[in-house]
Structures are given as structure tokens and as C-alpha cells.
Amino acid sequence: xxxxxxxxxxxxxxxxxxxxxxxxxxxxxxxxxxxxxxxxxxxxxxxxxxxxxxxxxxxxxxxxxxxxxxxxxxxxxxxxxxxxxxxxxxxxxxxxxxxxxxxxxxxxxxxxxxxxxxxxxxxxxxxxxxxxxxxxxxxxxxxxxxxxxxxxxxxxxxxxxxxxxxxxxxxxxxxxxxxxxxxxxxxxxxxxxxxxxxxxxxxxxxxxxxxxxxxxxxxxxxxxxxxxxxxxxxxxxxxxxxxxxxxxxxxxxxxxxxxxxxxxxxxxxxxxxxxxxxxxxxxxxxxxxxxxxxxxxxxxxxxxxxxxxxxxxxxxxxxxxxxxxxxxxxxxxxxxxxxxxxxxxxxxxxxxxxxxxxxxxxxxxxxxxxxxxxxxxxxxxxxxxxxxxxxxxxxxxxxxxxxxxxxxxxxxxxxxxxxxxxxxxxxxxxxxxxxxxxxxxxxxxxxxxxxxxxxx
Ligand code: PHE
Numbered sequence: 001x002x003x004x005x006x007x008x009x010x011x012x013x014x015x016x017x018x019x020x021x022x023x024x025x026x027x028x029x030x031x032x033x034x035x036x037x038x039x040x041x042x043x044x045x046x047x048x049x050x051x052x053x054x055x056x057x058x059x060x061x062x063x064x065x066x067x068x069x070x071x072x073x074x075x076x077x078x079x080x081x082x083x084x085x086x087x088x089x090x091x092x093x094x095x096x097x098x099x100x101x102x103x104x105x106x107x108x109x110x111x112x113x114x115x116x117x118x119x120x121x122x123x124x125x126x127x128x129x130x131x132x133x134x135x136x137x138x139x140x141x142x143x144x145x146x147x148x149x150x151x152x153x154x155x156x157x158x159x160x161x162x163x164x165x166x167x168x169x170x171x172x173x174x175x176x177x178x179x180x181x182x183x184x185x186x187x188x189x190x191x192x193x194x195x196x197x198x199x200x201x202x203x204x205x206x207x208x209x210x211x212x213x214x215x216x217x218x219x220x221x222x223x224x225x226x227x228x229x230x231x232x233x234x235x236x237x238x239x240x241x242x243x244x245x246x247x248x249x250x251x252x253x254x255x256x257x258x259x260x261x262x263x264x265x266x267x268x269x270x271x272x273x274x275x276x277x278x279x280x281x282x283x284x285x286x287x288x289x290x291x292x293x294x295x296x297x298x299x300x301x302x303x304x305x306x307x308x309x310x311x312x313x314x315x316x317x318x319x320x321x322x323x324x325x326x327x328x329x330x331x332x333x334x335x336x337x338x339x340x341x342x343x344x345x346x347x348x349x350x351x352x353x354x355x356x357x358x359x360x361x362x363x364x365x366x367x368x369x370x371x372x373x374x375x376x377x378x379x380x381x382x383x384x385x386x387x388x389x390x391x392x393x394x395x396x397x398x399x400x401x402x403x404x405x406x407x408x409x410x411x412x413x414x415x416x417x418x419x420x421x422x423x424x425x426x427x428x429x430x431x432x433x434x435x436x437x438x439x440x441x442x443x444x445x446x447x448x449x450x451x452x453x454x455x456x
Contacts, residue, residue: 006071006336007165012246014169016254018325019064019229019238021172023259024179025322026108027227029315032263033270034289035223037282039216042206045267047216051224052260055441058433059230059397060252062404062413067239068248069416073336074233074329077240082407090399091333094233097392098329099349101232103356104384105326106156107363108287109319110148112312114138115291119298119308128277131292139288139364146361150354156323157350161343164328165241168321175321176258179314183265186311189301190272199275202282203267218449221442222390228259231393231400234325237332247422266290273297287381327353360384391446398442405435 009015036044070077074091081087118124124134139145159168190196210216225231242248274280274293285292298308327349334345362370363379370380378386404413410431417424424430 006241007163008241008243009165010169012242012251013173014165015238015242015246016251017169017172017176018164018241018321019235019251019255020176020258021168021318021321022229022234022238022325023227023255023322024176024262025318026105026112026315027223027322028259028263029266029318030108030112030287030290031223031226033267034285034287035219036203036267036271037285037289039219040207040210040213041202041271041282042204043208043210043213044216044220045203045264046206047211047220048224049260051221052228052256054433055221055397055438056224056228056230057252057256058430059400059438060228060235060256061248061417061430062400062434063230063233063235064239064242064248064252065413065416066400066404066408067236068242068244069413070236071240073240073332074236075333076337077233077236078403081412082403085407087399087403087407090396090403091233091236093392093396093399094231094236095330095333097232097388097396098234098326099353099356100384100388100392101226102153102156102323102326102353104360104381104388105319105323106149106152106353106357107145107360107381109152109316109323110145110361111139111291112316112319113148113151114144115295116309116312116316119295119312120305122299122305124295125299128280128292128296131296132288135288135291136364140366142362142365145364146358149357149361152320152323153350153354153357156320156327157346159320160324160327160331161346163342164324168324171317172321175314175317179318180262180265182307182311182314183262183269186297186307187265187268187272190269190276190297193272193276195276195278196272199271199273200268202275203271214445214448214452217445218390221394221445225393225397226389227263228256229322229325231396233329233396237329238325240332244419247424248417249422249424269297270294390449394442394446398439398446401434401438401442405431405439410435 009018066077070080072080074094075088078087078091124131191200229235270290270293274282295308298304301307330349331345334340335342359370360381363381364371372379373383376383414427
């Protein structure tokens with residue numbers, strides 16, 4: 001069924017590397033600590049881990065199974081498995097989310113590229129305040145930010161015209177161990193700083209009263225979907241390049257453990273390092289949290305310029321393996337469903353994303369409209385993150401769970417998961433989570449979030 005020109009991963013490791021490359025990115029190292037800081041610390045971490053284990057891991061299995069069965073882009077995949085139904089709209093939501101997320105993701109990836117230079121050259125010196133002021137001035141320099149955003153989009157596009165295979169597998173194979181090694185070193189340094197114990201307590205001792213805070217629940221759910229690249233068809237697309245000889249269950253466990261481990265590790269750097277600074281408040285850092293805490297940490301380390309530059313190079317590369325997967329979803333759709341050539345699809349989607357990225361790039365500039373949207377009190381970039389991460393991705397996941405649980409049905413999906421004698425752990429538990437727990441939990445969180453936002 002699969003066209004021979006669609007390409008495929010070279011092995012299961014190839015899939016794990018590509019999927020991990022998609023999952024591990026800004027979501028882990030920038031997004032997770034930022035959200036923990038805004039969600040009040042350890043309570044957020046606890047809710048996040050529950051979302052990952054009970055909701056997201058089962059949905060990742062479902063997405064990969066859909067992709068591998070259909071061997072098509074996310075829109076066509078639903079049509080192949082259940083022809084003549086409206087389920088394909090789930091895939092379309094994913095295609096739109098790919099463009100939406102990439103449009104603000106590229107802006108932040110651009111910041112990391114600039115910080116390679118800033119840390120290497122020791123551009124900032126002085127106390128915490130100096131680092132904060134430097135960041136604020138940097139992100140308000142709109143022409144530079146737009147240039148960096150276009151650089152990120154252009155690099156992503158130029159890699160993707162050649163197809164997603166080969167390249168990302170090799171980059172990720174090298175990237176993951178080095179990234180984990182460097183994060184471990186930094187974590188060891190951070191937890192031994194004076195005052196680090198306050199950061200550890202903040203990060204690990206949950207304030208139980210916040211566990212049922214609907215804002216925390218929604219933020220944790222959205223963050224889990226975002227970090228694991230779920231709810232928008234990225235894993236359907238990557239699963240469609242996976243051969244039937246490979247075992248999906250173990251591959252997914254690997255990706256989930258790697259992604260979650262790296263996010264947790266980032267927290268063990270940011271919070272101990274942050275709380276070692278007198279007067280530090282994790283909630284006020286906003287999207288600049290890691291860009292103010294980390295460069296200051298590097299500045300205090302022997303050889304810190306080198307460490308810092310290496311860190312931001314790795315982060316930029318991790319972001320790139322994620323932007324590749326974001327762009328690949330709409331591109332694969334235009335190729336598979338509309339017969340476009342790959343270069344044409346890449347050109348058109350990248351162009352559209354660049355246009356949508358401009359207001360996000362303006363979000364910290366001098367034009368008040370974009371920095372604080374009338375009636376919303378938030379910048380354009382924050383609005384994008386809210387729409388796509390907190391709502392579009394969980395809603396996409398909800399429909400994936402309903403589709404596999406009730407339309408394709410667990411038995412049909414298990415046939416795919418256990419193809420060619422592959423083992424799949426606890427099929428009944430997986431089925432129960434997907435049919436009942438995922439839809440009910442996501443549905444309740446979305447409904448209560450709306451009620452909290454619009455009164456009632
Ligand atoms: N998971 C990526 C990250 O953590 C972002 C992403 C989201 C990539 C959705 C693809 C799809 O950085």
C-alpha cells in the first residue's frame with residue numbers, strides 16, 4: 001500500500017531517534033521549567049507526570065499505530081482506516097496545529113541561536129538584574145528577532161526538502177547522549193550551589209492545595225502534549241515511516257522516558273540555580289526564565305563560556321529536530337493527499353508559517369498591540385501558545401483516543417500493535433485508558449477550563 005517513494009526509517013532505532021528528536025526540544029528545557037514556575041512548583045510536576053503516564057503515553061501508542069497501519073499523512077490515515085467518516089478532521093486540526101505551533105516555536109528557537117553567541121562571547125556580566133535587562137532588550141529588537149526566526153524556518157525547510165530520513169536519525173543519535181551528559185553536569189553543579197535546597201524543595205515538595213487548580217491541570221495537560229509532540233499527527237506521520245517488523249510498544253516507552261527524563265533534569269538545573277540567587281521568584285521569569293537563569297549560571301562556572309555555548313548549540317539542535325517534525329506534518333499532508341511535490345509543499349508551508357510568525361516576533365517589541373492584545377492582556381506569542389498547546393493539542397488527542405477506542409476499536413489497533421508477533425504490554429490496561437480515562441479526563445479539563453475563563 002505504501003508508495004515506495006515515501007521512504008522509511010532504517011530500523012526501529014531510527015524511529016526511536018526521530019520520534020525522540022521530535023519530542024525533545026524547547027518543550028523540555030524552555031517550556032517545562034517555565035510552566036513549573038508559573039504553576040507553583042512541585043504540584044505542577046506531579047500533575048504533569050500523571051498526565052504523561054495516564055493520558056499521553058497511551059495516546060502516543062495510538063498515534064503510532066494509526067500511522068503505521070495507514071502509511072499515510074494524518075488526514076489520509078483516518079480516511080484509510082475508516083473511509084467515509086468525518087474522523088479525518090482530526091488530522092486536519094493537526095495540520096493546522098503544526099503551522100500554528102511552528103510559527104511561535106521558531107521565534108523562541110531563534111532566541112537560543114542568539115544565546116550561543118551571547119554566552120560564547122560573555123556578552124552579559126553583572127548581577128541577575130543585568131541578565132534580565134539584557135534579555136528584555138534583546139527580545140524587543142524586532143528586526144533581529146525576525147531575522148533569527150527566518151533563519152530557523154529556512155534551515156528547517158532546507159533540511160526537509162530532502163526528506164526526513166537519514167539526516168535526523170544521525171543528528172539525534174549524537175545529540176541525545178551529549179545533551180543528557182551536559183544537563184547532568186549542570187544539574188550536579190546547580191544542586192551544590194548555596195541556597196539550592198530551597199529550589200529543590202520548591203521543585204519536589206508539592207503544595208497539595210494546587211493539585212485541583214484547573215489552571216494547573218490545563219497547563220500541565222497542554223505541556224505534556226506539547227512536550228511529547230502529541231495531538232497533532234507528528235507521531236502519526238513518523239509512525240507512517242515505520243516498518244511492520246518493529247515493535248511499537250517498546251519504542252514508545254523509550255521516547256516517553258527520554259522526553260520526561262530530560263524535562264525533569266532541566267528542572268534540576270533551573271530551580272536550584274535560580275533559588276541560589278537572592279530574591280529569585282520563579283513565577284515572574286515568564287518565557288525568559290531559562291534565558292536569565294542559565295547564562296548567569298554559566299558566567300559563574302570555570303570555562304563557562306564554553307559550557308554555555310555548547311549548551312545553547314545543543315538546545316538549538318534539539319529545537320531543530322522538533323521544528324522538522326512540525327513542518328513535516330503539513331508537508332506530508334500536501335504530498336500524500338494533494339499530490340504536491342515535496343519542494344512545492346515545503347515552500348508554501350514555510351512561507352505561510354513565516355507570515356504567521358511575524359506577530360509573534362513582534363510580541364516583545366515596541367508596538368503595544370502585539371505585546372498586549374486588546375481585551376486579552378497577553379502578547380501574540382502567548383496567545384498562540386495558549387490556543388495550540390492548551391487547547392488544540394489536547395482536543396486532537398481526545399479525538400485520537402475516541403477514534404482508536406471506539407471507531408477503529410481496541411482489537412483492530414491491537415492487531416497492528418502485535419503484528420508479526422510483536423509483544424505489547426498490558427493491552428487491556430491500554431484499552432481501558434484509551435477508551436475511558438483519556439476522553440473523560442481531557443474532556444473534563446477542557447470544559448472546566450472554559451467555565452473558569454468565561455464564568456459560570
Ligand atoms: N515536542 C516538541 C518540544 O518539546 C515540540 C513539538 C510539539 C514538536 C508538537 C512536534 C509537535 O519541543
